[in-house]
Every structure is written in structure tokens, then in C-alpha cells.
Amino acid sequence: MIQTHNLTFAYSPTKQFSFPDIECPDQDTLLILGRSGRGKTTFLHLLALLLQPQGGQIRIGQEDISQFSPSEAAAFRAKHVGLIYQRPHFVRSLSVLDNLVLANYLAGKKADTEKARQLAQRLGFAEHLGKKTHQLSLGEQQRVGIARALMNEPQVILADEPTSSLDDENCYLVVELLKKQSAHLGASLVVVTHDGRLKDVFPKRVEL
Ligand SMILES: Nc1ncnc2c1ncn2[C@@H]1O[C@H](COP(=O)(O)OP(=O)(O)OP(=O)(O)O)[C@@H](O)[C@H]1O
Numbered sequence: 001m002i003q004t005h006n007l008t009f010a011y012s013p014t015k016q017f018s019f020p021d022i023e024c025p026d027q028d029t030l031l032i033l034g035r036s037g038r039g040k041t042t043f044l045h046l047l048a049l050l051l052q053p054q055g056g057q058i059r060i061g062q063e064d065i066s067q068f069s070p071s072e073a074a075a076f077r078a079k080h081v082g083l084i085y086q087r088p089h090f091v092r093s094l095s096v097l098d099n100l101v102l103a104n105y106l107a108g109k110k111a112d113t114e115k116a117r118q119l120a121q122r123l124g125f126a127e128h129l130g131k132k133t134h135q136l137s138l139g140e141q142q143r144v145g146i147a148r149a150l151m152n153e154p155q156v157i158l159a160d161e162p163t164s165s166l167d168d169e170n171c172y173l174v175v176e177l178l179k180k181q182s183a184h185l186g187a188s189l190v191v192v193t194h195d196g197r198l199k200d201v202f203p204k205r206v207e208l
Helices: 040-047 070-080 096-106 113-123 138-150 168-185 196-201
Strands: 002-012 015-018 029-033 055-060 081-084 156-160 188-193 205-207
Touching (some): 002 040, 029 040, 040 188, 070 081, 081 138, 096 113, 113 138, 138 156, 138 168, 156 168, 168 196
Parallel strands (some): 029 188, 029 205, 156 188
Antiparallel strands (some): 002 015, 002 055
């Protein structure tokens, strides 16, 4: 479960944000919509504690994470939050498989190649595990990005514009996989986007 209350943030005295309260229980989904520049990425980065809120609370499970120090936030994020970006960033010199198990190392866990293989099977890129990530299409890379976010079985999955660079076919495929895998883990799935195609596939929505 992820929940926020009175969350505020400022890049500068003239660039201030007050975000609506959100709540996304375990096994549920929430779509956060907003036009360009409304602060969607800022909001998602606050939820992931990549940015420090100016005020308000963020609760994940039983923890109020808004008061965490940067090192506590990094450790919590690596273990409990799965992040998916508009265009996934990988380590170019590593294979797809090694990019996946890197998520385990970053969370201080043992490399779980079996889990990486299972996720690759479920997300349909098992035949690409030995390749470098730049040898994959954008839709395939996005599926690898989802698998990487799931490697540590996070409580919360946060996706920033996961479909905006995909064609319709890959858009709906990626969203269905994301929802299915999130439900499989019992996680909360929060997606921020300006991609109107997603309105029809997420019943709960908040507008920024
Ligand atoms: N590091 C920063 N310093 C100052 N202002 C910033 C910074 N990052 C973003 N902003 C500004 O904050 C506002 C919100 O940015 P943000 O990226 O969160 O919007 P967004 O809704 O995700 O937009 P888009 O859909 O175009 O990605 C924008 O006006 C942006 O210029």
C-alpha cells in the first residue's frame, strides 16, 4: 500500500507544488494523469524518495518514509520499490540477464538468476537473455525494464510514462504485463502518464 498526505515540494521559491492525496492499496492500481509540466515526474520521484518532500507524508506499508535520510531512502527503495522509466536505462556492457540480477546486488541480495529466467519467460523475452540490451527493440527493452523492477518482489511499483514511446500494440501489451505481474506479487501499481490510451485500462485515476 502507498499513501500520501498533504505532499508539497519546491524546486525554487517560484516553482512550488502541492499534490493531491493518493492511496493505492496492495493488489490495486492507480493512474495519475496530467498534461506536460504538471509535475507528474516530480510526484513519482517524490513517491520513490528520489526527491525529498518539503512537507507532508508518504506511507509505504507500515512505514512513513518521508522522514528517511538519503541513505535510508536508497536502501528502502532498492528493496521495496520497483521503478520503471519511459525509456529504460541499462548498463550497455552487460547482458540482459546481468542487468536483471544487478537489481539484486543493488538491494544487497544474492543474484537470483532463476527469478530472472522466470520473469523473462513470463514477459516473453527468454530468448534474449544473453544479448546486450541495445540489441532489443524498444518494446522488448520496456519488458526487460518491467522484469528488472520486479526482481526484488517490491511492495510498490512506480512507472513513469511506461508506454508513451510505444505503438498501440506494444502499449497495451506492456500495460497488461505490468498489471498482471504486479497483481501476481500483490503489489500496488502507480503509473503516471499523459498517454490518454491508458484511461480505458485503469479504473482508478487522479488528475494533476
Ligand atoms: N530539476 C528541476 N529544477 C527546476 N525545475 C524543474 C526541475 N525538474 C522539473 N522542473 C520543472 O517542474 C515542472 C514539472 O516538471 P515534471 O517533469 O515533473 O512535469 P511532467 O508533468 O512530468 O512533464 P512531462 O509530461 O513533460 O514529462 C516543469 O515546469 C519543469 O520545468
